[in-house]
Amino acid sequence: MRDFDYAAPTTLADAVMLLSRGNGAARPLAGGTDLIDHVRTGRLAPDTVVDIKKIAELNVLEASPQGLRLGAAVPCYRVYGHAAIVADYSALADSGHIIGGVQIQTRASFGGNVCNSGPAADSTPSLIALGAVCVIAGPKGTREVPAEDFCTDPSKNVLQPGELLVEFRIPARAKNSGSHYRRFIPRNEMDIAVVSVAASVTLDDAKQKIIAARISLGAVAPKPLLATDAAAVLIGQVPTDDILAKAADAARKIATPITDMRGTAEYRTHLVGVLVTRVLQAAITRAKGEKLDYRPGH
Amino acid sequence: MSKKRVVSATINGNTTEFLCEPRQTLLEVLRNVLNMTGTKEGCTNGNCGSCTVLLNGRPVTSCLVLAVEADGASVRTIEGVACGSHLDPVQQCFLEGAALQCGICTPGFIMQTEALLEQNGHPTEADVRFHLAGNLCRCTGYDKIVRSVLAAAEFKRGEATT
Ligand code: FES
Numbered sequence: 001m002r003d004f005d006y007a008a009p010t011t012l013a014d015a016v017m018l019l020s021r022g023n024g025a026a027r028p029l030a031g032g033t034d035l036i037d038h039v040r041t042g043r044l045a046p047d048t049v050v051d052i053k054k055i056a057e058l059n060v061l062e063a064s065p066q067g068l069r070l071g072a073a074v075p076c077y078r079v080y081g082h083a084a085i086v087a088d089y090s091a092l093a094d095s096g097h098i099i100g101g102v103q104i105q106t107r108a109s110f111g112g113n114v115c116n117s118g119p120a121a122d123s124t125p126s127l128i129a130l131g132a133v134c135v136i137a138g139p140k141g142t143r144e145v146p147a148e149d150f151c152t153d154p155s156k157n158v159l160q161p162g163e164l165l166v167e168f169r170i171p172a173r174a175k176n177s178g179s180h181y182r183r184f185i186p187r188n189e190m191d192i193a194v195v196s197v198a199a200s201v202t203l204d205d206a207k208q209k210i211i212a213a214r215i216s217l218g219a220v221a222p223k224p225l226l227a228t229d230a231a232a233v234l235i236g237q238v239p240t241d242d243i244l245a246k247a248a249d250a251a252r253k254i255a256t257p258i259t260d261m262r263g264t265a266e267y268r269t270h271l272v273g274v275l276v277t278r279v280l281q282a283a284i285t286r287a288k289g290e291k292l293d294y295r296p297g298h
Numbered sequence: 299m300s301k302k303r304v305v306s307a308t309i310n311g312n313t314t315e316f317l318c319e320p321r322q323t324l325l326e327v328l329r330n331v332l333n334m335t336g337t338k339e340g341c342t343n344g345n346c347g348s349c350t351v352l353l354n355g356r357p358v359t360s361c362l363v364l365a366v367e368a369d370g371a372s373v374r375t376i377e378g379v380a381c382g383s384h385l386d387p388v389q390q391c392f393l394e395g396a397a398l399q400c401g402i403c404t405p406g407f408i409m410q411t412e413a414l415l416e417q418n419g420h421p422t423e424a425d426v427r428f429h430l431a432g433n434l435c436r437c438t439g440y441d442k443i444v445r446s447v448l449a450a451a452e453f454k455r456g457e458a459t460t
């Protein structure tokens with residue numbers, strides 16, 4: 001592997017300083033499951049690798065009445081092993097369980113997955129559906145970007161040289177709300193999404209009508225999408241098959257997938273409809289407080 | 299060239315110090331610096347699981363860990379599984395169940411199984427298959443591996459009650 005230097009700062013200020021120096025030749029290391037492979041294959045050539053796992057802010061994992069704080073370097077296994085996330089931010093646990101295999105989940109972080117900015121990333125749609133905000137630190141201070149605006153193109157995002165994704169802030173789960181993430185792959189596990197969908201749904205007090213919804217689509221555009229029109233169809237409605245089909249139609253309209261070995265554009269567009277319906281049904285089941293019969297990888 | 303670092307880690311219960319460059323992975327150091335060649339290299343990109351070791355008790359693919367990251371950590375490798383010539387139940391069941399042919403994937407499967415059985419003493423077949431999804435085997439067709447893992451779980455349950 002190409003030679004590089006290694007630093008493991010313990011403060012955010014030091015990390016930002018190290019990343020700003022050398023003009024983009026320093027790269028942050030969280031779980032390393034993308035970075036180390038990219039350096040080995042020559043896709044990235046950092047002079048310095050900045051291990052960010054010793055910084056407290058990047059390891060925060062805290063559920064409170066104000067919502068959830070999820071540090072950018074927290075590995076997947078801690079996400080799905082966190083009781084409050086499983087109960088209240090279920091889509092995140094669904095994502096964490098199917099990113100790579102168990103070995104990868106020991107190391108890979110949601111922050112790294114989002115910063116890698118793959119259109120088929122498994123964590124990004126869940127963060128978008130749950131209304132996450134990305135907190136970014138940089139030489140000019142701190143700024144916040146909604147999760148749906150973070151990625152811009154395959155492998156591209158809004159981070160400027162020297163900037164570091166610190167944490168995700170997710171609003172507290174509303175009463176009578178539920179969320180789910182699911183992807184379609186031709187295998188049981190260990191694959192890249194052909195299409196993926198995350199949804200978060202809030203029901204009224206009678207648990208009949210939908211009063212709020214967010215839907216996100218993965219692997220059908222250069223970046224994960226927030227399906228605003230599809231969610232709008234649901235507001236004020238009882239989620240009948242007919243209404244869910246209308247939402248699925250609206251979601252299909254914004255999909256602009258490519259044709260590749262995983263599926264044709266037509267196939268992917270069809271799958272968007274199928275998955276939006278199923279994921280909404282699952283999110284509604286959870287919103288009602290009922291148990292969802294779902295096991296990751298099955 | 300970047301300066302070599304001194305790393306101190308507990309490997310299979312022994313405090314071990316080694317010198318490494320930042321670009322060396324834990325897999326490289328285990329095999330080439332420490333001469334612990336039980337851990338195997340398959341893909342070198344996190345796909346095959348043959349390099350699986352336990353880092354602070356959790357399974358990782360050691361080809362995707364920098365050796366410098368292991369400073370202060372505890373590492374468990376296949377060399378730490380048997381007790382002298384006395385095989386561990388997982389090894390014994392793999393042997394009796396013919397769960398290996400060429401053997402390249404085996405140390406990774408054994409370490410991944412150790413991690414599973416520490417967490418879950420009663421895995422179902424589906425649990426086993428899901429947990430082992432990050433380990434590839436080119437030879438066995440997996441069935442014998444899965445059956446051997448289930449047998450090891452049963453054996454360990456028997457051991458625990460006697
Ligand atoms: S060699 Fe590490 S996963 Fe294949």
Ligand code: FES
Pocket residue numbers: 397398399400401402403404434435436437438
């Ligand atoms: S026994 Fe040959 S790869 Fe598994």
